Every structure is written in structure tokens, then in C-alpha cells.
Amino acid sequence: MALADEAGLDGLSMRRLATELGxxxxxxxxxxxxxxxxxxxxxxTVVSEIDLTPVEGDWKPVIRGRILAARQxxxxxxxxxxxxxxxxxxxxxxxxYLDSIIGLFRAGGFGVDEVHHAIHxxxxxxxxxxxxxxxxxxxDPDAQEQAAHAMAGTFPWLAEMALQVAHDEKTVVGxxxxxxxxxxxxxxLLLDGFERLRKAG
Amino acid sequence: MALADEAGLDGLSMRRLATELGxxxxxxxxxxxxxxxxxxxxxxTVVSEIDLTPVEGDWKPVIRGRILAARQxxxxxxxxxxxxxxxxxxxxxxxxYLDSIIGLFRAGGFGVDEVHHAIHxxxxxxxxxxxxxxxxxxxDPDAQEQAAHAMAGTFPWLAEMALQVAHDEKTVVGxxxxxxxxxxxxxxLLLDGFERLRKAG
DNA sequence: CTCGATGGGTGTACGGCGTACACCTAGACC
DNA sequence: GGTCTAGGTGTACGCCGTACACCCATCGAG
Numbered sequence: 497m498a499l500a501d502e503a504g505l506d507g508l509s510m511r512r513l514a515t516e517l518g519x520x521x522x523x524x525x526x527x528x529x530x531x532x533x534x535x536x537x538x539x540x541t542v543v544s545e546i547d548l549t550p551v552e553g554d555w556k557p558v559i560r561g562r563i564l565a566a567r568q569x570x571x572x573x574x575x576x577x578x579x580x581x582x583x584x585x586x587x588x589x590x591x592x593y594l595d596s597i598i599g600l601f602r603a604g605g606f607g608v609d610e611v612h613h614a615i616h617x618x619x620x621x622x623x624x625x626x627x628x629x630x631x632x633x634x635x636d637p638d639a640q641e642q643a644a645h646a647m648a649g650t651f652p653w654l655a656e657m658a659l660q661v662a663h664d665e666k667t668v669v670g671x672x673x674x675x676x677x678x679x680x681x682x683x684x685l686l687l688d689g690f691e692r693l694r695k696a697g
Numbered sequence: 698m699a700l701a702d703e704a705g706l707d708g709l710s711m712r713r714l715a716t717e718l719g720x721x722x723x724x725x726x727x728x729x730x731x732x733x734x735x736x737x738x739x740x741x742t743v744v745s746e747i748d749l750t751p752v753e754g755d756w757k758p759v760i761r762g763r764i765l766a767a768r769q770x771x772x773x774x775x776x777x778x779x780x781x782x783x784x785x786x787x788x789x790x791x792x793x794y795l796d797s798i799i800g801l802f803r804a805g806g807f808g809v810d811e812v813h814h815a816i817h818x819x820x821x822x823x824x825x826x827x828x829x830x831x832x833x834x835x836x837d838p839d840a841q842e843q844a845a846h847a848m849a850g851t852f853p854w855l856a857e858m859a860l861q862v863a864h865d866e867k868t869v870v871g872x873x874x875x876x877x878x879x880x881x882x883x884x885x886l887l888l889d890g891f892e893r894l895r896k897a898g
Numbered sequence: 899c900t901c902g903a904t905g906g907g908t909g910t911a912c913g914g915c916g917t918a919c920a921c922c923t924a925g926a927c928c
Numbered sequence: 929g930g931t932c933t934a935g936g937t938g939t940a941c942g943c944c945g946t947a948c949a950c951c952c953a954t955c956g957a958g
Contacts, residue, residue: 591852
């Protein structure tokens with residue numbers, strides 16, 4: 497049923513998925529009320545991949561690990577994070593995940609208010625634009641460098657950063673922005689911040 | 698043209714917008730190549746509302762102010778942030794905004810790498826779910842409290858937090874989650890983190 | 899063994915979407 | 929007056945989600 501995770505496509509749906517299953521579109525409606533419900537379903541199966549089994553240890557590494565696990569699950573299904581955000585009310589599995597995170601904070605000695613703020617901080621996108629603002633499709637560094645030079649006049653600082661990235665790409669192996677690193681960087685920054693607040697508070 | 702900011706609706710478009718302008722749908726295509734280009738257009742007009750005029754002062758309050766200004770602009774047009782995120786490449790105005798932020802960091806003494814990480818941190822949604830995970834449509838506290846109790850069994854920690862929020866709503870005026878406060882909380886946490894890194898760095 | 903109910907698949911149809919293509923018109927400019 | 933062109937028009941196509949009516953195979957009750 498929710499094995500509809502299949503062909504891994506996102507923007508395409510319902511009629512398409514039906515034919516993919518060798519069935520007429522309307523047949524799907526015998527299993528789900530509408531498309532949203534179907535999406536809720538597959539979202540839940542993805543989120544359920546996150547390992548929520550209790551772990552012993554200090555709150556910080558434990559929470560860190562769980563969030564990174566969630567990230568891994570979402571990375572396995574690139575369309576998922578977008579789908580989750582588009583939903584107006586969270587699905588049960590999402591609730592369960594959130595609940596587990598909150599529980600870890602509470603067990604770590606945080607007060608309810610503190611956790612509340614922490615959850616918001618972890619969930620908010622400060623710039624209002626998401627991390628994937630630039631699609632990090634790996635273009636070759638030289639083209640990137642050229643583009644950077646081209647916009648040096650209008651967007652000097654952006655260009656500077658882009659050049660640095662292009663440079664790194666040519667010297668070190670791997671793609672310019674190490675997304676994983678960036679993610680952990682921001683995560684640790686926040687976790688450290690929470691810790692300081694707790695000690696201070 | 699981009700005065701299409703009009704009726705403030707989002708999910709509806711093109712044909713709809715055409716009739717709204719008293720014109721046949723295809724007429725729009727004499728001004729924009731396709732719907733995406735139109736969206737890019739209105740996104741740019743929204744983002745252009747952000748005041749990017751140079752400001753004197755310490756980097757932290759200046760950046761803080763600019764980001765909060767951006768937030769105000771996006772809050773004025775609730776559909777905008779979603780639209781921006783959905784776009785694959787940023788529009789010029791978005792680039793200009795990013796550039797200005799990067800510039801402020803650089804002027805504040807940050808190195809290129811540091812700024813790079815900072816930008817990523819500011820832009821990422823750590824949980825993978827956005828802040829508006831729960832639509833904060835103001836429901837009455839009692840109903841909320843009841844719902845919280847109902848899920849206390851399955852999601853104890855979530856319920857605990859929800860109860861606290863419901864309680865606050867009844868005692869203090871204003872809505873339970875002060876979004877503005879939460880936003881500034883996360884923002885300051887990150888800014889403080891950046892500062893410490895720079896001093897350590 | 900018949901019979902009704904029921905779960906799942908089918909076919910047709912509607913209204914909405916974005917947009918390709920060919921056409922028309924009113925002014926601007928030589 | 930003749931040409932060019934920017935902008936508006938009409939028709940049509942293929943996609944989408946889904947409402948509604950139908951059909952059939954299985955199965956438990958009588």
C-alpha cells in the first residue's frame with residue numbers, strides 16, 4: 497500500500513501512480529479518501545524510518561544523534577521534506593518524532609518553556625529561505641568560478657563566497673558545500689546555545 | 698504589472714488572475730513567459746521591500762535588524778516565504794538581500810568561510826520541518842487543552858508542552874506561541890554563537 | 899445452495915489548470 | 929498610406945483531482 501514510495505518521483509501523481517500500479521486512477525480512491533491522505537500516508541512511512549528507540553547518555557549527543565538520524569531518513573527521500581512542510585497538520589509519525597525529541601530535552605533537565613523555545617529554534621528557518629536556496633547540483637568549478645566573476649559587480653560578497661567555494665572544489669575533493677558539515681555546524685551551534693542557556697537559566 | 702500582489706491569494710492563479718484584471722488568460726503571456734516567471738516577478742517585488750540601505754554600527758545589531766526587516770516583509774505577504782522556497786534558483790532581489798547580509802558579516806570581521814557557515818546556519822531548518830509546523834491558527838485554549846489531554850497517552854511530552862501553552866494563553870494576553878519572540882530567540886542564539894566562534898576562531 | 903452484502907476495480911464525465919498557436923487590432927513611425 | 933509591432937483574443941490540447949454509477953468476485957448466513 498504505502499509501498500507507493502516506488503519510482504521515487506514527486507511532482508507526479510495519482511493518475512500516474514495508478515498506471516504505475518497497472519490500475520485505473522479511480523481504484524486508488526478505494527484505499528484513500530483523497531490525494532492529501534495518500535501523501536500523509538507515504539510521509540508517515542518515511543518518517544517512521546527514523547529510529548526512535550530510547551538511548552542512554554547525555555542529552556546533547558543523544559538528541560544530536562536522533563536529529564541526524566531524521567536527516568538521514570529525509571535525505572533518503574528528497575521529496576519528503578518538501579511534502580512534510582506543505583502539510584498543514586503533522587502526521588502521527590511526525591508527532592511521534594517531535595515528541596521523542598521533546599522527551600529527550602525534558603529528560604536532559606530542560607524546563608517546558610526552554611524546550612518550547614528550543615523546538616521552535618530548531619524548526620525555524622531564520623532567513624526565511626531554506627538551505628537548499630541554491631540547488632547544489634554539482635556544476636563544474638570553472639563554470640561556477642566564471643559565473644561568480646560575472647556577478648562580482650552586482651553582488652560582490654556573494655561572488656566572493658562563490659569564488660571561495662569554487663576554489664575549494666578544485667583543491668579538496670568533494671563538493672563545494674559539504675551539506676552534512678553545514679547541517680551539523682548549525683545544529684551544534686544551537687545545541688551549544690541551549691546548553692549555555694540552561695546553565696545560565 | 699507586478700501590482701499583481703493584489704487579492705493576496707496564493708493557491709489561485711493565471712486564469713484567475715487574468716479575470717481579476719478583466720482580461721483573457723493568454724494576454725498575460727504577452728508580459729511573462731510562463732507562470733514561474735510571473736511568480737519570480739512578484740517575489741522580487743516583495744523581497745525588494747526589504748530595506749537594504751547601509752547602516753552604521755556593530756555588526757550584530759545591524760544584521761539582526763536587517764533580518765528582522767526581512768521577516769517583516771515576508772510576514773506582510775504570508776504566501777511569499779513558501780513561494781520563495783519552492784523556487785529552484787533565487788531571484789535577483791533575493792540575491793541582493795543575501796549579498797547585503799554577507800556583506801554585513803564581512804564588514805564585521807568575519808572570514809569568508811565563517812560567513813559561509815553562518816549563512817547556511819541561518820538558512821537551514823534543522824528539524825527539516827518548518828516553524829509553522831502547527832498552524833498557529835488561534836483556537837480557544839480550552840479546546841486546545843482538551844486536545845492535549847487526549848494525546849497525553851500517546852505523545853506525553855508534546856501534550857505537556859501543549860498544556861503549558863494553553864495555560865499561558867489563558868493567563869497572559871496574546872497568543873500562546875509568540876512567534877516574534879521565538880524567531881528572535883533562535884536568531885539571537887545563532888548570532889551569539891557566531892560571535893563566540895569568531896572570538897575563538 | 900442460494901442470497902445478499904461488501905471490498906475492490908472500471909468507465910465516463912466535469913471543471914480546473916498551464917499554455918501552444920493563429921488571429922486581430924490600435925497606435926507609432928517612416 | 930503603409931508597415932511594424934505591442935498587446936489583447938479565441939480555440940484547443942493534455943494534464944490534473946475526483947464525483948458518480950456500475951460491475952464482479954468472494955464469503956458468511958440462512
